[in-house]
Amino acid sequence: MNITQSIIIIKQDHSGAEVWRYDGKVITRAEDRLVVEAFFDREDMLFHGMWLRRGDRFIETYYFERWYNIFEIRARENDQLRGWYCNIASPAEFDGRYMSYRDLALDLLVFPDGRQLVLDEDEFDDLPLTQAQRHKAQRALLELQTRFR
Secondary structure, eight states, rough: OOOOOOEEEEEEOOTSEEEEEEEEEEEEEOSSSSEEEEESOEEEEEEETEEEEEEOOOEEEEESSSSSSEEEEEEETOOOOEEEEEESSOOOOOOOOOEEEEEEEEEEETTSSSSSEOOOOOHHSSSOOOOHHHHHHHHHHHHHHTOOO
């Protein structure tokens, strides 16, 4: 596989309906994950105390067996680390051109100084998930919180 292969990333809601799609380039492919470079393509916004600006570089790691993905966010102007945004999601699926995952609403935002914010717990609680899915999602959040301590 060409290391700079262009792909399309598709974020789906819990039911599989497409929510958002954007372009990325494969940086690394391993048996258990795919690492992609993408650029923030929305208007500048202050997100829970972290600036996200059009053109910020995202290094996105999608796992094929873990119930989360991790976005490392770097400033467009100097590549300084802004933090990490972690989606609790079903394991990613990649068919060679399209990377897709089902987002389960629950997120973890991590700042460079180690502060962590759990986001969208109410939205997660309202999703019609099975007990097994809910358990896997909660374990994934705990794994991420521990990883970033």
